[in-house]
Amino acid sequence: MSARILVAEDEEPLTLLLRYNLEAEGYTVDSAARGDEAELKLREQVPDLLLLDWMLPGVSGIELCRRLRLRRETERLPVIMLTARGEEADRVRGLATGADDYVVKPFSVPELLARVRALLRRLKPAEIAEILTGGDIELDRVQHRVRRAGQDLHLGPTEFRLLGFLMRSPGRVFSRSQLLDGVWGRDAELDERTVDVHVGRLRKAVHRDGLPDPIRTIRGAGYSFEIGR
Numbered sequence: 001m002s003a004r005i006l007v008a009e010d011e012e013p014l015t016l017l018l019r020y021n022l023e024a025e026g027y028t029v030d031s032a033a034r035g036d037e038a039e040l041k042l043r044e045q046v047p048d049l050l051l052l053d054w055m056l057p058g059v060s061g062i063e064l065c066r067r068l069r070l071r072r073e074t075e076r077l078p079v080i081m082l083t084a085r086g087e088e089a090d091r092v093r094g095l096a097t098g099a100d101d102y103v104v105k106p107f108s109v110p111e112l113l114a115r116v117r118a119l120l121r122r123l124k125p126a127e128i129a130e131i132l133t134g135g136d137i138e139l140d141r142v143q144h145r146v147r148r149a150g151q152d153l154h155l156g157p158t159e160f161r162l163l164g165f166l167m168r169s170p171g172r173v174f175s176r177s178q179l180l181d182g183v184w185g186r187d188a189e190l191d192e193r194t195v196d197v198h199v200g201r202l203r204k205a206v207h208r209d210g211l212p213d214p215i216r217t218i219r220g221a222g223y224s225f226e227i228g229r
């Protein structure tokens with residue numbers, strides 16, 4: 001079955017160009033010219049990947065991405081943000097909002113297609129994997145075991161879920177509220193500092209002398225799992 005891609009873009013010539021090239025690659029393509037229209041389509045059916053323009057009428061790409069990450073059905077939807085801006089601050093903001101990748105306009109179509117392929121490859125197997133591997137860390141979701149460099153690690157239940165959550169999307173930056181939603185559940189009424197406390201415990205539990213810290217802190221944005229990348 002071919003992967004389904006939703007293109008949310010208000011520049012019609014670009015939408016047509018993307019549709020043509022993506023269909024030529026064998027993907028099934030749907031499109032929306034407004035943010036709110038894309039949001040409605042995403043509620044009806046979740047695609048395998050979303051190409052999302054930063055500046056969209058209705059609901060902006062940034063806002064739409066933020067909302068998607070708060071919904072269980074779309075919290076892991078692969079998103080590539082398309083944007084005309086290239087400043088580092090915007091890039092960090094885009095990733096912190098939950099985009100998996102980022103392409104600056106004007107981009108080359110072959111480059112974009114390569115990123116689409118890479119993202120689908122990267123995220124698909126992890127979604128169903130029972131054993132998550134990142135660098136020298138291995139997390140077995142069935143046996144509830146974590147090993148680092150061949151040695152068993154002892155994690156509390158929350159740290160285990162937190163690590164699993166981060167490891168499923170290596171390199172993606174999650175905000176504290178996204179982590180609260182994803183690890184503790186939407187109804188948990190907890191302070192965002194709770195996240196910091198458990199990240200601290202997780203860091204301690206996975207620490208081995210001479211080995212890198214797998215959890216990266218992104219100031220003002222959140223945390224990501226970054227080992228072995």
Ligand code: CA
Nearest residue numbers: 010053055056
């Ligand atoms: Ca636009």
